[in-house]
Amino acid sequence: MADRKTPRRETRRTKAQPRAVAARPGFTLTARWAAVILAVIVALFFHDLLFGGKTFVSPDTTAPLGFVRMGEQSLWHDHVYPLWNPYVFLGMPSFASGAYNPLIYPPDWPLALLQKVVPLPDMTWLILYYALGAWFFFLLAREWGARAEGALLGAIAFAIGPNLVAVGSHGHGSQLVDSAYLPLMLWLSTLWLRRGRWEALGALALAGGFQMLRGHVQICFYTWLAIGLHALIETIAAARRPAGPGPIPVGPAAAAASAPVSGLARGVVPGLGRALALAAAAALAFGIAGVFNLPLHDYARWSIRGGTAGGGVGMTYATAWSLSPIELPTIVLPYWAGFGGPMYWGGMPFTDYPNAYVGMITVILALPAFLANGSLRVFALTLSLIALLIAFGHNTPLYAFLYAHLPLFNKFRVPVMIILLFEFAACLGTAWGWTTVLERRDVPAARRAVDRMMLAVFALLGVGLVVGVIGRDAWQAPYEHLATASHPQFSNQAASLAFAQLVGDIARVSVLGLAAALLIWLAVRSKLTITIATAIAAVLLLVELAPISGSLMQPVIGDPPPRNTMMGRDDVTDFLSQAGPAGSFRILPLDEYQSNRFAGFGIASVGGYHAAKPRLFQDFFEAHESQLLKNPYWMRLLNVRFIVSEQAIDQAPPYLREVHRGSAYVYENLLALPRATVVGEYHVVSPPLAILDSVAAGARDAARSTYLEQDPHLALGSVEGATVAITSYRLNDVTLEVRTPGPALVRLSDLWYPDWIARVDGREVPILKADYLVRAVPVAAGSHRIEFRFRSAAMRQGLTLSIASFLAALALMGFGLWRARRPSRAAPRGEAPAAPVAPVGESG
Numbered sequence: 001m002a003d004r005k006t007p008r009r010e011t012r013r014t015k016a017q018p019r020a021v022a023a024r025p026g027f028t029l030t031a032r033w034a035a036v037i038l039a040v041i042v043a044l045f046f047h048d049l050l051f052g053g054k055t056f057v058s059p060d061t062t063a064p065l066g067f068v069r070m071g072e073q074s075l076w077h078d079h080v081y082p083l084w085n086p087y088v089f090l091g092m093p094s095f096a097s098g099a100y101n102p103l104i105y106p107p108d109w110p111l112a113l114l115q116k117v118v119p120l121p122d123m124t125w126l127i128l129y130y131a132l133g134a135w136f137f138f139l140l141a142r143e144w145g146a147r148a149e150g151a152l153l154g155a156i157a158f159a160i161g162p163n164l165v166a167v168g169s170h171g172h173g174s175q176l177v178d179s180a181y182l183p184l185m186l187w188l189s190t191l192w193l194r195r196g197r198w199e200a201l202g203a204l205a206l207a208g209g210f211q212m213l214r215g216h217v218q219i220c221f222y223t224w225l226a227i228g229l230h231a232l233i234e235t236i237a238a239a240r241r242p243a244g245p246g247p248i249p250v251g252p253a254a255a256a257a258s259a260p261v262s263g264l265a266r267g268v269v270p271g272l273g274r275a276l277a278l279a280a281a282a283a284l285a286f287g288i289a290g291v292f293n294l295p296l297h298d299y300a301r302w303s304i305r306g307g308t309a310g311g312g313v314g315m316t317y318a319t320a321w322s323l324s325p326i327e328l329p330t331i332v333l334p335y336w337a338g339f340g341g342p343m344y345w346g347g348m349p350f351t352d353y354p355n356a357y358v359g360m361i362t363v364i365l366a367l368p369a370f371l372a373n374g375s376l377r378v379f380a381l382t383l384s385l386i387a388l389l390i391a392f393g394h395n396t397p398l399y400a401f402l403y404a405h406l407p408l409f410n411k412f413r414v415p416v417m418i419i420l421l422f423e424f425a426a427c428l429g430t431a432w433g434w435t436t437v438l439e440r441r442d443v444p445a446a447r448r449a450v451d452r453m454m455l456a457v458f459a460l461l462g463v464g465l466v467v468g469v470i471g472r473d474a475w476q477a478p479y480e481h482l483a484t485a486s487h488p489q490f491s492n493q494a495a496s497l498a499f500a501q502l503v504g505d506i507a508r509v510s511v512l513g514l515a516a517a518l519l520i521w522l523a524v525r526s527k528l529t530i531t532i533a534t535a536i537a538a539v540l541l542l543v544e545l546a547p548i549s550g551s552l553m554q555p556v557i558g559d560p561p562p563r564n565t566m567m568g569r570d571d572v573t574d575f576l577s578q579a580g581p582a583g584s585f586r587i588l589p590l591d592e593y594q595s596n597r598f599a600g601f602g603i604a605s606v607g608g609y610h611a612a613k614p615r616l617f618q619d620f621f622e623a624h625e626s627q628l629l630k631n632p633y634w635m636r637l638l639n640v641r642f643i644v645s646e647q648a649i650d651q652a653p654p655y656l657r658e659v660h661r662g663s664a665y666v667y668e669n670l671l672a673l674p675r676a677t678v679v680g681e682y683h684v685v686s687p688p689l690a691i692l693d694s695v696a697a698g699a700r701d702a703a704r705s706t707y708l709e710q711d712p713h714l715a716l717g718s719v720e721g722a723t724v725a726i727t728s729y730r731l732n733d734v735t736l737e738v739r740t741p742g743p744a745l746v747r748l749s750d751l752w753y754p755d756w757i758a759r760v761d762g763r764e765v766p767i768l769k770a771d772y773l774v775r776a777v778p779v780a781a782g783s784h785r786i787e788f789r790f791r792s793a794a795m796r797q798g799l800t801l802s803i804a805s806f807l808a809a810l811a812l813m814g815f816g817l818w819r820a821r822r823p824s825r826a827a828p829r830g831e832a833p834a835a836p837v838a839p840v841g842e843s844g
Contacts, residue, residue, distance in 0.1 A: 027531055029148035031139065038134040038155055041538075045160055045546060046127045048557050055122040058170040058556035066568075066596030071100045074731050082731050084790045086583070087599035088608025089617045090638065090751035090773055094731075096295035096792065097303065097612055098215050104292055105213045122560050126168050126176065133180030134159035137427065140187040143194075144376050146431035147438055149534040154431030156541050157362045158183070161423055162334070165549040166353060169556050178219035179420055181211040182226065189227050189281075193234060193274050199816025205281045205809040209288025209802075217296065218412045222421055224282055229386070230379050231275035237375035238271035284812075287805030294798035302753065303612040305411045312410025315394070315403060321348060321414040322393025323355060326486060330354035332363055332513075334548050335505035338483070338498040345487035345498065348416065353552055355416050356391070358426040359544045360513040364457060365537065366429030368436040368520070371449050377432070384425035390418045413611075434537065437524050447524045454524075457517040461510045468506035472499075512544050568597045571662035572644060576603045583675050583729030585641035591664070592644070606640055614751060616773050623692045632671060633698040637771060639749045641672040673703055676726055676736055678744045680719035681705045682712075682770075691772040706747055706770045714778050717742020736786040738779060746786060747776040755794075759787045 048054040071082035071094060082102075085094035094100045111125055134155040141151035158164070168176035185207050191200035212220050286293055300306035305313050312318065324347035329336040334354040337346035344352035369377065389398045393415035403410045440446040467475070479502070480495035519540065523533040576587060576598070586604045589595065593607035620634075632655065634640075643649075643656065645665045652658075652667060660666035681704060685691045688709040694700075695707065704719075722740035729735075738746050745768070752769040758777045759765065761784050770776035777786060 029152060029531075029534075031135075031142070031148075034138045034148060034152050034155070035131075035135045037152065038138065038159065039131045041156060041542070042127060042131040042134065042159060045549070046123070046130070049123045049127060050121050053121070053560070054557045055560045056126075056169050056171065056553075056556050057558035057561065066599035067094060067100055069600040070602055070731070071102065075102055078730065080730065080732055083792060083795070084731050085599065086729075086731065086750060087602065087604045088596060088610065089606065089613060090749070091753075092610065092614050092617075092751065093295070093299050093753065093755070093792075095795065096299035096755075097610060098217075098292075098296060099610060101213075101215060101292060105210065105215075107210055126173055129177045129180040130159050130164070130168065133164070133183065136180065136182075136184035136187060137424075140183040140190070141428060141431040143187055143190050144428070144432075145374075145435070146428075147435040149438060149530060150431040150434035152534065153365060153434050153537055153541060154427040154429075156538055157358065157430050157545065158424065158427040160542065160545045160549055161359075161427075162353065162357050162545070162549045162552055163355060163419060163423055166351070166552045169553040172216075174214050174216040175219055175417075177214045178211050178216040178223070181207060181214075182219075182223050182420070182424060185211070185223055186227060186230065189230065189278055192277070192281075193231065193271070196274065197816055198819060199813045201277060201281050202809045202812030202814075202816060204278075205284035205288065205805075205812065208282060208285025209805065209809070212285060212289030213292055215292070218414075218417055219420070221408060221412070222418055226383060226421055226424075227278060227282075229383060231278050233375050233379045233382065235271045235275045237378075284805050284809055287801045288809060290798035290801030290805060291795060292798065294794040294801065295792055298755075298792075298794040300411055300612075302615055304615055304618045305612045312403065313413055315400065318403060318410065318413045319393035319399060319415055321351065321416050322395055322399075323347070323388075323391040323416045323419065324486070325392060325395055326482070327354070327356065331356050331358055332360045333502065333505055333509060335498070335501045337486075338494075339501065339551075342494055343498050343501065345483040345490040345495070347486070351416070354548075356388075356419050356422065357548065358423050359541070359548075360509045361516045361537075361540050361544045362426055362430050364513055364516040364520070365541075366426060366433040367453055367457065368434075368440075368450050369429045369432035371436055371453070372432070376428075380425040380428045384422045387418045387421035387425070391416045391422070434534070437520050438530055438533075441524050441526045450520065450524045454517045454521045458514065461513045461517070464506065465510040465514075468510070469503055472503050509544075512540060516540055568600055572660065572664050572666060573598065573601045573603065575660045575662075575666060576642060576644075577601055579642065581726075581729070583726045583734065585672065585675070586639050587642040587644055588635065588640050589644040591646045606638060614753070616751065619689065620692060620773055623689075623696070631696050632669075633695055633702065635669055636671045636673055637695060637702040637749065638773075639672055639675045641669050643667045643669060673749070674724075675750070676724045676738075676746060676748050677703060678719050678722035678724050678738060678740050678746055679704055679706050679776075680716050680722075680742065680744050682708050682714070682716070682745060684708050684711045688772055695771055702771070706745060706776060707772070708776075709769055709772070712766075712768060712778065714743065714745070716744055717781065719744045732790040734788040736788075737783070738786060739783045740779060740781055742781045744779055744781075745770070745776045746779055747771075747774060748788065749774045750788075751775075753790075755790055755792045757789050757791055759789070760784050 043050055049056070067082075067085050067087060070087065071085075074080045074082045081095075082100060083093065083095045085092055085099060092099075108125070111120075111128070114120065115124075137155040137158045138148075138151045141154050142148060146154065164176060164179060167179065185204055188200045188204040188207060191197045192204065208220070208224070211223065304317070327337050327346045330346075331354075334357045337354070338344040338352075339354065340352050346352065348355065389396055390402065393399050399415060437450060440450055476499055479499050480492065483495040483498060484490050484492060516537070519528075519533060519536055522528050523530075528536070579585065582602055583604075586606050587598065588606050589598065592598075594609040595605075596608050598605045599608065632653070635643075642659075643666070645667070648658075648665050649656065649667060655670045656667040657670060658665060659668045679702075683700065683705065685694055685707050686709070691707045691709070695702070700707075719740050719742060722738070722744060724736055724738040724746055727735045727737050734748065734750070736746065736748070747770050751773060752767065752775045756767055756775065757764060758767045758775075760777060760779055765777050767788075768776045768778070775788070779786070
């Protein structure tokens with residue numbers, strides 16, 4: 001009997017085996033797989049740069065290289081860290097202005113070492129941040145309740161969106177890098193708020209510090225604005241929940257039940273205390289970046305970013321890049337306001353592309369997210385609304401209110417830059433919306449709402465397709481009238497061409513939208529597997545976003561420029577480089593006034609470009625509508641010895657002598673004074689701005705006299721026969737040898753700035769602000785050695801603060817890791833245990 005039973009048992013096991021194989025789970029989208037998929041998508045999108053030997057060659061990519069060459073020479077050859085740039089304007093801080101800050105961003109160090117061993121493509125560092133930003137977004141969306149599939153779609157939309165692609169490709173690398181920190185820092189702050197993980201709080205401070213060290217303060221400000229808003233909404237939501245020990249749904253299950261988890265429930269997280277701790281993390285982040293932040297803050301008050309009467313950049317300048325509400329349709333219709341160049345009729349200068357564009361697919365995938373409630377939904381909607389209102393700039397009263405009352409806000413410009421937060425919120429909606437579709441596919445009653453929503457989308461897109469394409473004759477005239485009325489220089493012919501492009505755009509967008517709605521309908525009814533449906537959704541996203549983003553990127557893709565001193569070199573730079581030693585003259589390039597090219601060859605220009613130029617120079621530049629730049633008395637005073645012009649100067653005055661003719665004409669100004677002069681008299685003028693008029697009028701000879709703002713009560717003597725020579729002229733220090741028969745002022749025609757100190761024969765003396773712009777020091781009769789040294793107290797203090805704050809953040813992370821490894825203790829009687837958290841990276 002026993003022998004007969006054995007085969008039957010084996011037969012039953014054999015029959016059961018196929019069922020076990022059939023029940024084996026399919027592909028699971030983990031965080032690692034998401035990282036691989038996102039990296040592949042990013043690599044394929046930027047294939048020209050990674051595999052084609054190309055790079056970005058936009059003007060903003062190459063223009064800042066001017067001073068970098070001289071800064072690197074100072075750093076690596078002279079072993080002097082560059083703090084001052086004497087080659088643009090009349091000189092300006094290079095470090096404190098954010099123009100050149102080598103070696104202060106630690107995440108760059110490993111890649112720099114790797115590039116010494118492996119010949120990586122030119123833009124590897126930039127593309128890496130696109131991939132990292134996408135992966136950080138994935139982690140955040142998972143933590144905020146999205147399924148892995150939804151998080152993947154949101155991450156694709158975030159990384160390949162036109163706004164971020166335009167930012168990175170057109171030379172704003174620091175803005176792109178700091179934008180990639182946004183999802184990372186929100187993820188770390190959430191880990192702290194939900195679970196009280198001290199290591200996450202320390203990592204948040206460290207990431208925030210690194211983000212600030214990358215140099216784009218405005219994006220850093222917006223990141224902490226988003227973190228603060230999230231903490232505020234979550235704290236309010238926690239206070240409104242009834243107390244109780246019930247578990248909090250976390251992970252994908254939360255999306256199916258109601259909404260992504262918020263994590264701040266009474267009895268689990270002391271919401272208010274942890275929210276306030278984020279302020280401490282922000283302070284610690286500021287401290288980690290103290291070596292950069294303190295000099296930057298100190299310089300702001302001497303620059304156009306803070307040197308106005310109100311301490312800001314001025315409302316007109318601050319709101320020059322304001323998004324017009326008339327451009328809102330570009331959120332889904334990129335060609336609504338034309339698309340770049342002569343076809344664009346929107347309100348943006350230079351950035352004439354659909355700044356707010358996120359795409360129809362992104363919007364339609366996000367719609368199901370509205371079917372669930374939750375504080376995170378409130379946060380995303382609030383964030384997107386605030387971002388839009390601020391992006392409108394001078395078009396709404398909100399910007400003026402924030403400019404007047406929100407700390408640091410008046411230092412920023414380009415309101416449309418905050419559109420990053422709107423696009424970020426839209427991508428979150430995509431992640432949650434797709435999660436809602438996938439979680440409701442097995443619940444017939446729950447999926448009806450999705451069905452009704454998609455039917456409405458079908459109807460709206462169908463109507464839009466009929467009206468927009470078939471009935472285009474009915475609205476062509478109103479559209480063209482709107483375009484020409486919005487942009488005075490927009491011609492009727494351009495309006496007609498823009499309309500034709502828009503009609504094609506409507507057809508394309510409508511078809512893609514209908515495909516997305518159909519996909520959602522099929523997915524929610526389980527007509528497609530989750531993997532196949534998600535793959536199709538990803539393809540639709542890429543089909544819509546990649547061509548628009550690519551059209552912004554392609555014009556600035558080109559061959560890498562030569563990485564040597566030949567870049568930007570021509571016969572004019574060769575001539576000027578031989579015209580005299582450093583510090584002996586300046587030039588006025590009439591056709592390249594805002595170019596930094598000459599700075600790369602150690603040629604000082606009275607022009608140049610920087611978004612935060614010194615306030616003193618800006619005052620000079622604005623006086624009399626910039627005519628002072630061509631005023632012979634100012635050119636004489638400021639040591640402008642050569643004028644460079646692409647065309648011959650008609651009827652040149654006798655004091656201009658042509659000395660070179662080639663790719664441009666070079667004229668020598670025979671009236672120019674040396675960079676350093678000895679003067680025997682001064683005159684006090686009030687108010688100080690009147691000095692600009694006094695010099696321009698040529699009332700007194702600058703070779704013998706100078707204007708001061710305050711009376712130093714000096715008794716000057718005869719300077720007949722006095723001499724002064726520059727014996728050393730480097731970035732951070734200048735040395736003069738002077739001999740004068742009587743007490744005098746020695747004027748150096750370099751910009752006055754408070755961080756310069758002067759010593760005469762080793763004894764420190766005050767530096768006077770002469771002729772509104774430049775420096776002067778008093779000397780007694782006889783021979784003297786004058787040393788000017790740039791010494792930034794803010795940088796020294798900032799370095800100390802950075803080291804202390806960095807160690808504090810590491811200690812906080814170490815404490816968190818030690819605490820997490822301690823044996824768990826039983827919860828005190830009456831205290832609810834913490835709710836279980838679904839592992840990030842599992843599809844649930």
